[in-house]
Amino acid sequence: MNRRAIEAGSVPAAIEAIARADGGRLLSHLVGDIRDFQLAEDSLQDALESALIHWGRNGLPASPQGWLMQTARRKAIDRLRRASNFRVKSVEIAQLIELENQSDEEVYMGPIADERLKLIFICCHPALDRKTCVALTLRSVCGLKTEEIADAYLDGHDAMAQRLVRARHKITKAGIAYEVPEPDGWAERLESVLAVIYLTFNEGYASGSEAHIRANLCEEAIRLGRLLKDLCPWEAEVEGLLALMLLHHARRVARLGPSGEIVSLEDQKRKLWDRVLIDEGAALVDMALRRGRAGPYQLQAAIIALHSEAPSFGETDWQQIAALYRALATTAENPVFELNRIVAISYAESAERALSMLGPLAQALAQYQPFHAVRADLLVRTGGHEEARAAYKSAIALSQSNAEKLFLAAKMQALG
Structure with a gap:
């Protein structure tokens, strides 16, 4: 295909695809060059906007990524020259001008070769x-929307937006230097890195899109998890996170029905589960737990392993799952862990007892769809059909995807 002959109408789609696939690598190089995260981010955005004009007129260049990198560096130089402290910035400008003639291959990669990681x-x-x-990392590096990040933390959308703005101001005011850490600096960042990968994977399954599962996010998180395990082979929580993602992803084919509705764990066809991923995940759980430092990712992976290895829903070891959720609750103040423990208790003991335990969570999880779905299910199992109908309506109103709404609507309709 002749890149110069590309139709102008397809340029925005091409730019979006390049930004999605290579944005992390480009931003990483720019941060390394400029040593200023905000300036790098702004300059890359400037370059993408310039690409819309220039590529729309002339077609895609021979190396779109190289064009964007060179343009972003020039945009950074322009921004630095316009800055009030131009003289202070003159050394940085000279360094950037020198880098314009440097190929990507000449850049020192360091111990972390993957650009996104x-x-x-x-x-x-x-x-x-x-x-x-x-x-900030989820927003800038992984491309999640502010609303998606807020939902992941059960925060209000405005509150999360304000947090991000305050953080950027703090970075600029304090002059925080963004540099690639050497291995001896990984430990103090590892917990946050794990959280980024975990929440990226979670967003793949919390998607509000019609497809419900954003496989690209899930597979990227798994890829990053594998790379992190190679970098930190001694870290049990890295093994636990990778196991957790593999065991969840092993059930992806069975999660949706023929009409695109969610299929509950109880009704999933277990023969559709990916046994290769389950075996790999279960082996990683065993390896991690043998290290004797059980953390939240290992405990969650152990729970999913019990589900994955049970011959049927009815033969699941609910007592052990409830015990693992109790242990998990001691690692962090997360009401979702307690909600899941209550579900396990409903099968290990009784739905009546589980329903009586929901009260203290009502305020914290008022805007959390699964809370209302769980409450509806427990009400159905204890005979409270009218209350269950109202709970299903609340859950449907909070649902972000059509697959969830179809599933919950079918449950409500079954009440008659």
């Missing part, structure tokens, strides 16, 4: 609190 480590700076740096 490198940028995640860069962004998970210890000068920022964990929640803030994870949120």
Whole structure:
């Protein structure tokens, strides 16, 4: 295909595809060149906007990524020249001009070869609190929307937007240097890096898209998890996170029915589960737990392993799952862990007892769809059909995807 002959109408789609596939690598190089995350981000955005004009007129260049990198560096120089402290910035300008003649192959890669993983480590700076740096990384590196990040943390959308703005101001005001850490600096960032990968994977299954499962996000998170395991082969929580993702992803084919509706764990066809991924995930769980440092990712992976290895839903070891959720609750104050423990208790003991335990979670999880879906299910199992109908309506109103709405509507319709 002749790149110069590309139709102008397809340029925006091409730019979007390049930004999605290579944005992390380009931003990582720019952060390394400029040593200023905000300036790098702004300059890359400037370059993408310039590409819309220039590529729309002339077609795609021979190396779109190289064009964007060179243009972003020039945009950074322009921004630095316009800065009030131009003289202070003159050394940085000279360095950027010198870099314009440097090929990507000449850049020192360091111990972290993958550009996206490198940028995640860069962004998970210890000068920022964990929640803030994870949120910034998810927004800037992984491309999640502010609303998606807020939902992952059960926060309000406006509150998360304000947190991100305050964080950027703090970075600029404090002059926080974004640099690739050497191996001896990984430990203080590892917890945040794990959280970024975990929440990226979660968003793949919490998608509001029609497809419900954003496989590209899930597979990218798994890829990053594998790379991180190679970098940190001694870390049990890295093994636990990778196991957790593999065991979840092993059930992806069985999660949706013929009409695109969600299929509950109880009704999934277990023969559709990917046994290769299950075996790999289960082996990783065993390896991690043998290290004797059980953390939240290992405990969650152990729970999913019990589900994955049970011959049927009825033969699941619900007592052990409830015990694991109790242990998980001691690692973090997360009401979702307690909600899941209550579900396990409903099968290990009784739905009546489980229903009586939901009250204390009502306020914290008022905007959390699964809370209302669980409450509806427990009400159905204890004979409270009218209350269950109202709970299903609340769950449907909070659902972000058509697959969830179809599933919940079918459950409500079954009440008559």
